[in-house]
Amino acid sequence: MTRWVERPVPTAAYADLQAAGLSPLLARLYAARGVTSAAELSLEGRDLAPASGPSALYGLDAAARILADALMAGKGIVIVGDYDCDGATATALLVEALQACGAARVDYVVPNRFTCGYGLTPAVLELIPPAAEVLVTVDNGISSLEGVREAKARGLQVVITDHHLPGAELPAADAIVNPNQPACPFPWKGSAGVAVAFYLAAALRSVLDAEGWFAVRPRPSFAPLWDLVALGTVADVVPLERNNRILVMQGLRRLNAGRGRPGLQALLEVAGRASGRLQASDLGFILGPRINAAGRLEDMEIGIRLLLAPDLESARPLAMQLDELNRQRRGIEDDMRNTAEMLLEVETELLQNYGLCLFEPDWHAGVVGIVAGRLRERYHRPVIAFADLGDGWLQGSGRSIPALHLRDALAQCATQAPGLLGRFGGHAMAAGLRLRREALPQFQALFETVLRDRLSAEDLEESIATDGSLRGAELGLETARLLEGAGPWGNRFPEPLFSGSFRVCDWRLLKGGHLRFTLETPGGQRLEAVQFHPPAEPRSTWIEALYIPEINRYRGEERLQLRLRQWQCKEENDARN
Numbered sequence: 001m002t003r004w005v006e007r008p009v010p011t012a013a014y015a016d017l018q019a020a021g022l023s024p025l026l027a028r029l030y031a032a033r034g035v036t037s038a039a040e041l042s043l044e045g046r047d048l049a050p051a052s053g054p055s056a057l058y059g060l061d062a063a064a065r066i067l068a069d070a071l072m073a074g075k076g077i078v079i080v081g082d083y084d085c086d087g088a089t090a091t092a093l094l095v096e097a098l099q100a101c102g103a104a105r106v107d108y109v110v111p112n113r114f115t116c117g118y119g120l121t122p123a124v125l126e127l128i129p130p131a132a133e134v135l136v137t138v139d140n141g142i143s144s145l146e147g148v149r150e151a152k153a154r155g156l157q158v159v160i161t162d163h164h165l166p167g168a169e170l171p172a173a174d175a176i177v178n179p180n181q182p183a184c185p186f187p188w189k190g191s192a193g194v195a196v197a198f199y200l201a202a203a204l205r206s207v208l209d210a211e212g213w214f215a216v217r218p219r220p221s222f223a224p225l226w227d228l229v230a231l232g233t234v235a236d237v238v239p240l241e242r243n244n245r246i247l248v249m250q251g252l253r254r255l256n257a258g259r260g261r262p263g264l265q266a267l268l269e270v271a272g273r274a275s276g277r278l279q280a281s282d283l284g285f286i287l288g289p290r291i292n293a294a295g296r297l298e299d300m301e302i303g304i305r306l307l308l309a310p311d312l313e314s315a316r317p318l319a320m321q322l323d324e325l326n327r328q329r330r331g332i333e334d335d336m337r338n339t340a341e342m343l344l345e346v347e348t349e350l351l352q353n354y355g356l357c358l359f360e361p362d363w364h365a366g367v368v369g370i371v372a373g374r375l376r377e378r379y380h381r382p383v384i385a386f387a388d389l390g391d392g393w394l395q396g397s398g399r400s401i402p403a404l405h406l407r408d409a410l411a412q413c414a415t416q417a418p419g420l421l422g423r424f425g426g427h428a429m430a431a432g433l434r435l436r437r438e439a440l441p442q443f444q445a446l447f448e449t450v451l452r453d454r455l456s457a458e459d460l461e462e463s464i465a466t467d468g469s470l471r472g473a474e475l476g477l478e479t480a481r482l483l484e485g486a487g488p489w490g491n492r493f494p495e496p497l498f499s500g501s502f503r504v505c506d507w508r509l510l511k512g513g514h515l516r517f518t519l520e521t522p523g524g525q526r527l528e529a530v531q532f533h534p535p536a537e538p539r540s541t542w543i544e545a546l547y548i549p550e551i552n553r554y555r556g557e558e559r560l561q562l563r564l565r566q567w568q569c570k571e572e573n574d575a576r577n
C-alpha cells in the first residue's frame with residue numbers, strides 16, 4: 001500500500017519567504033523544498049557557481065590549459081562521448097565550443113552501445129582518428145582505467161570529464177574534472193556530464209582570453225550552449241539543486257524566446273509542441289526520449305548531428321528519423337514490459353524478493369533500462385533487467401528506490417564475489433553492469449542477499465510526498481499559472497503535488513489508454529482531469545486523488561485541468577467529512 005505523506009514546512013523559512021513578498025502558497029512550496037531565502041530563487045546566469053576560486057571544480061584549470069595549448073598549437077582534438085542524451089549534449093557542446101574558440105581540428109567519437117560498451121574502452125580507441133593528439137571524454141571515463149592506459153600508451157594526452165561516481169582507483173589521465181572525485185571542493189555534486197563540459201568550455205575561454213587569443217579573432221558567446229546544458233541536465237534526471245535549476249532556467253528561456261538551436265526546434269516541430277511555454281518536463285518527456293532513441297536503437301551519431309545542425313533544413317530530416325526511432329522504442333518497450341509483468345503474474349514468488357533481476361533472451365539491450373524503471377515504479381523495489389548481447393555476455397540496466405544506492409550495492413556484490421561482474425558503474429538511482437550469461441543465477445542470489453543487508457521491509461513500502469490540499473479559490477486557473485512560472489521542477493525539487501477528495505461525475509477512456517475525468521469537489525466545484533497510463537478504471541463514486549493543477553490550452557482558450565498522478569477509492573461519507 002502506498003502511503004501519502006504531507007511534506008513538512010519549516011516554519012522559519014515559510015515566514016521569511018512570505019516576508020520577502022512571496023504568496024503563502026509559493027512560500028509553503030519553496031520552504032518544503034529546502035529554500036530558506038528569496039535570494040535562493042534567483043536563477044540568473046550570474047548566480048552560477050564560479051568556474052574559478054576555492055570551490056571550483058578540481059582539475060578544471062589543468063584541463064583547460066591542456067585544451068588551450070592544443071587549440072593554439074593546432075593539434076587534433078577528439079571528443080569521446082556517450083550514447084545517452086547527457087553524453088550527446090555534452091559532446092555537441094564541447095565540439096561547438098572548441099570550434100567557436102577557433103579550434104581547427106576537432107572530431108568526435110560516440111561509442112555504439114552494442115559493440116563498444118560504455119566508456120573509453122579499447123573498442124572505442126579503435127575509432128579514434130589517427131591524427132588525434134588530445135582526447136577528451138564527456139559524461140564517461142572515470143572508471144576507464146584500461147582505456148586511459150592504452151590511450152596514453154598511444155601517445156595521446158587524455159582529459160577526463162565525467163560526473164559518475166569513481167571507483168577505488170582513478171584513471172591515469174593528464175587531467176580529471178569530476179565533481180565526485182576525491183578532494184573536489186565543488187559543492188554541486190549532482191551536476192550532469194553536460195554541465196561539467198560547460199564549465200570546461202568556460203574555463204578554456206578564460207585561458208585563451210588571458211593568452212590574448214581573441215585579440216585577433218572574435219571572442220565567442222556561449223549563450224547558444226544553454227539549451228544543450230538544460231536538455232542534458234533534465235534528461236539525465238540529476239537533482240535540480242540550485243545550480244542545476246539555474247542551468248535549466250537559462251536554457252528554457254532561450255528556447256522559449258525562439259533562440260534554440262535548429263535541431264531542437266525541429267524536434268519540437270515533429271512532436272507537435274510549440275516553443276514559448278516550454279517547461280523542464282518538456283525537455284524530459286518530449287526532447288530527451290527522442291534524442292535517447294538514437295543511442296538505444298541505432299547510433300547516437302544521429303542525435304549529435306541533429307544537435308549540431310546549422311539550420312532547420314538540415315535538422316528536419318534528422319528530427320523525423322529520431323521521432324520514428326522513438327516510436328519504435330515505445331513499441332519495443334511495451335512488448336518487453338508486458339512480458340515482464342506476465343512473468344511476474346506467473347512466478348508470483350519473485351515479488352517476495354527485495355529486488356527483481358529479470359532476463360528474457362529476446363529483450364533489447366537499448367531498452368532494458370526503461371523497462372527496469374517502469375517495473376521499479378510499479379513494484380517499488382530495485383529492478384535490474386538484462387538483455388543478451390549475443391557473445392556470452394548479458395547487459396544489465398538497473399533502477400533503484402530512494403533507500404538504496406544502486407551503484408554501491410553493485411560494488412558490494414563485486415567485493416563479495418570477485419570476478420562475477422564484468423564491469424559496472426552508475427549512480428545512486430541508476431546503474432549498469434555486464435555479466436556472463438551462466439553467472440546470472442549466482443548474481444541474482446547475491447544481489448538479493450546484498451539488498452536484504454541494506455534494506456528493511458519498510459523501505460519497500462512506497463511513500464509519496466504531497467503538498468497538502470488546495471481549497472476554495474486556491475483550486476483555480478490562477479494557481480496553475482503561478483505554479484507554471486515557479487519552476488523549473490524536477491528531481492529533488494519536485495513539481496507540486498496536492499491531495500483532495502472528488503466525486504467522479506464521469507470518465508472516459510482516451511486513445512493511448514489514458515483516462516479523462518469530470519470531477520466535483522465536496523463544495524460543488526466541477527473540474528476536468530486527466531490521468532496518463534492509469535493502472536485501473538474507477539469503480540467508486542468518490543476518490544481521494546493526488547493531482548497537479550495545470551493549464552489546458554486549446555484554440556486560444558485556457559482552462560484549469562488536474563493531472564492525476566494516483567487515486568484511491570473512497571467511501572462517500574468519508575469523502576464528505
